[in-house]
Each structure stands twice: as structure tokens, then as C-alpha cells.
Amino acid sequence: MTVRTWFITGVNSGFGREMTEQLLRRGDRVAGTVRKPDAVADLKEKYGDQFWVAHLDLTDVAEIKAVVGRAFAELGSIDVVVNNAGYGLFGAAEELTDAQIDHIIATNLTGSIQVTRAALPHLRAQQGARIIQISTFGGQAAFPGASMYHATKWAIEGFTEAVAREVAGFGIGVTIIEPGGARTRFRYGSAQLGPALDAYADTPVAAVRGMIENGRALPPGDPAKMAAVIIASAEQSPAPLRIALGTDSFGIIRTSLADRLAALEAQQDLATSTDFPADA
Template sequence: MSNIWLITGSARGLGRDITEAALAAGNNVVATARDVTRLADLESRYPGQIRSFALDVTDANAARASVDFTIATFGRLDVLVNNAGFGHVSPFEQTEEADFRSQIDTNLYGVINLTRAAIPAMRAQRSGHIINISSIGGRTATAGLSAYQAAKWAVGGFTEVLALELAPFGVKVISVEPGGMRTDWGYAAVADAPALMPDYEPTVGAVLGMLKAYAGNAIGDPRKVADVIVDLTKHDTLPAHLILGSDALYVFGQAEAVRQRAAKEWAPVSTSIDIEGVDLSFLSGAMQS
């Protein structure tokens, strides 16, 4: 049985690969982009299966309109893929306020806007998948990516909460967290980097150098990632987070080890503020995995 998909950021990069994979699997897709002319070839190759919709994900009204269009066109909405996003590498001190806000608006509020619009329909039909394309940067830290990673960390927390809230009526929510992929993300991230203050050369400068060398040579294949995304919609049980890529697993493992060591070292301080005789049994019903 085919599903009805709504995908943001469909014109390029991973979003394009997800759109093609969903169509190749026989699904119907509303593909969104700021410039929908870049989707014309897919409309020719998959007549009747795909409709394009011009969308700025930061516009909540437009997000609602895209969901309404999907349901009016295909009758329902089964899969929402929140893919649109971008990042710029710059020290926080040197990041213009407008750029910082734009990254938060796209990477976080874009997800919020589309999800808010989609939930009522999925709740009513008692089914659906919301797939948030995040990054391993949503659970690790990289110098120079303060805006991008702040948004992605927030997407991870947002996803976990929604997974708990929506599970009782059959809606699955997952944050997909890839490492490096052979898309144009890396090129765009470093394209407009400012001339660094000397103090940031050892940190942000090192990241810029790494990304410039890594762009186009990442180990992740976006077509394989897209195939994983399509396969996720066939599962009734999903984790709140899914790391993709050996590089992502390695970076995550290193970050977790640092956190665990710090938590153990500072545990006496953490518990020192408790009222004597505290009973934690009240947490057993409030915390769910």
C-alpha cells in the first residue's frame, strides 16, 4: 500500500534523494521547496504521483497550507519528512544576529511549523510517521556551529517529547541523525565564513579546514540514507533517535564517554543539594523511555 508523503527541502541534497526514493517505492509525494521549478523533472518522470508546493518552512501559515494542499490533493497525510535546513560555520561572537536567527527559524521552527500543522490530521486518522532530519550535531558539539547545533539539539528534545505524546494514537516520531553525507551541505556551510579573529583560529579555524577538505568526500551516501527513511515508514516501533553513519557513531561515542566521565566525577556535587531522606519513587511514573 502506498503512502502519502509531505517532504520539505525537496529540491536538492538529501531532500531530493528522499523524494526520489519515496516516489520509486510507489508513494505519492507533495514535494516542497522555495523554488519549485527545480522539481519539474520529477513531475515529468512521475506523473500523477508528485505535486510540488512552494514553501518557506519558517512561515507557519504556509506550513498549514502545505498540509491542507496535501490532504486536498491525495486525501490524507501519512508521512511528514522535516528535511529543510542549513548551517553556517562561524564563531558565535562573529555570527550576525540575522544569520543566527535564520538558522534557528529554519532548522527548528520549520520543524515545529510543519509538525503543528500535520498532527491534527494524523491524530484523527490514528496513524502516521513524522521523520525529523537532524544531525549527529544534534547530540554533539562542534566549534563554529552554535546556531545550527542549538537548533538540532532542540529538534532532538522536541522529537522525544512528541514521541511520548503521540504514541497513544499511533503516530511515530523519530529524529534521524546522520554524520557527513555527500551533499552540498558542507560547501554551503563554509562558503560565507567570515575572516576569523585570531583567537578563534585554533577552534573554528580547525573546523573550517576540516569541512573544506571533507566536503565531497564524506562517507555517507545520501541515497542510502533516503532508502533508510523509506524503510522507517514500514515500522510500527521506532527509536526516538537513529544515528546513521560510522563517523556519526564514533563522534557520538566519544561525546557520550566525556559526559559519563564528567557525570561520575561530579556526582557528589550533583547529589549534595538533596533534602535529606529524599524519596525518588514519584519519578517512576513520570519518566518513560
């Protein structure tokens, strides 16, 4: 098995932590970023120079550029860049505060964009690498109570798909990962809620709020199995553009795409009626 060097954002918990542990155990090098370095002190102590770690606030573009540049300078080359860090924000669109909206866009969307942009000059020079973007089934489907989370994930999927086409000629493969619910701290640890408005108390938004506040429902996804698939995707050639993980993700995405296709096909005559005549 080829030993690779990985750059992964958000390695303190969730998929980032699980991937990092699996990669280090098998002998790969990991450059990981965290908001709180103490959260991975145990990994640094155990693996030493095999684990490179840096503080990174994804809302700080200058820091993103500096950290990515330093990682390449100190490690020589990086084979796989994983945009993993992010969080969920839930509540009706008008319940969310301006600050909450600005922060999730800066973290989930702009942060991932800037990590990719900072890495691309280095990856092009290497003439071969992978970029893996962690998204969600919520990048292909939308539900009430998650409007801003969906906004960041639909946007990052569009960005990533376009980049995949831009850099294919440089030997850079790009993959979007779309997990379903997994038993990490994402839903009941890092997720945030907007201030509740009474107007939404009897709407589907309240059910989403209740699920987050109660913290009892167990998602079906196994983080260790999902992380293993993400890691294995770096070996696939050509790189798969999208990978759905979990029965819930597969089912939700399939239903969403089927519904969208059916609605589009029903509009074919209307769409063509707005063109100039063929002989015009």
C-alpha cells in the same frame, strides 16, 4: 509493499531529493516542498500526479500552515511527514550576524516545529502515522565553529523526543535521524559562513572555515544508502526514536554520550548533597 503518501520538506536536493526519487520509483506518492519549484520540474514532468509539489518558505509560519493543510486536503491522508529542509551555518558565535542567527533558527528549528504542529491534528484524526525529523550527529555532540547549527539541532531533538511521548497514544511514531557527513550539497553547497574575525584565525574555528571554503574533503556517507534506511524506518514497529547513519556519526555520538555519562556519574555525591534530608 504498502503504498504510502509522504510529505517531505526540501525535496530539491540532498536527502530530500534522494528520498523523493526512491519513493516515486517504487510507486509511493510524495508531497514535496521547495523554495524554487523549477528545481523539481523534471520530477513533476516524469511522475505527474504522483508527485505533488508546493512552494514553502520555512521562515513563514502562515505559509507552513497553509501548505500542510492543502496537502492533507488534496491528498486525503499522509502517512509519513519528514522534516528534512535545513542548512548549516558555521563560524565562531561572535562572528555570526544577527540576521544569520535569526534565519537559521527560523528555518532549522521553528520551521520544523511548525510543520509538525500543523500536521498533528490531521495525523491524530488518522490514528496512525509517522513523523521523521532529520537531525545530525551534531544534535548529540558539539564542535567549535558550529554553535548556532548545534543550537538548532539540539533543540529540535529535544522538541521531537517530547512530541514522541505526547503522541504515542494516537498511533503516531516519531523518529530522529542523525546522519554523519554525506556526499550531498549540504557542506559545499548550502552551508553558510559568518564574517571572519582575525581573533579566530589560529583557533579550531579556522579549521572549520577552511574545510567549508576549500570544499575538497569527501564525507564518508552515501546519500542513497542513507535515504533507503530512512525510508525503511517507516516500516519498523515500534518506530525507533533515533537512528545514527554513518561510521562518523556512530563514533562521535558514542564518544559524546560516554563522556557525558562519565562526567555525570562523577557528580553523583555532589548532586545528592543538595537535596533536603530524607526525613525532612
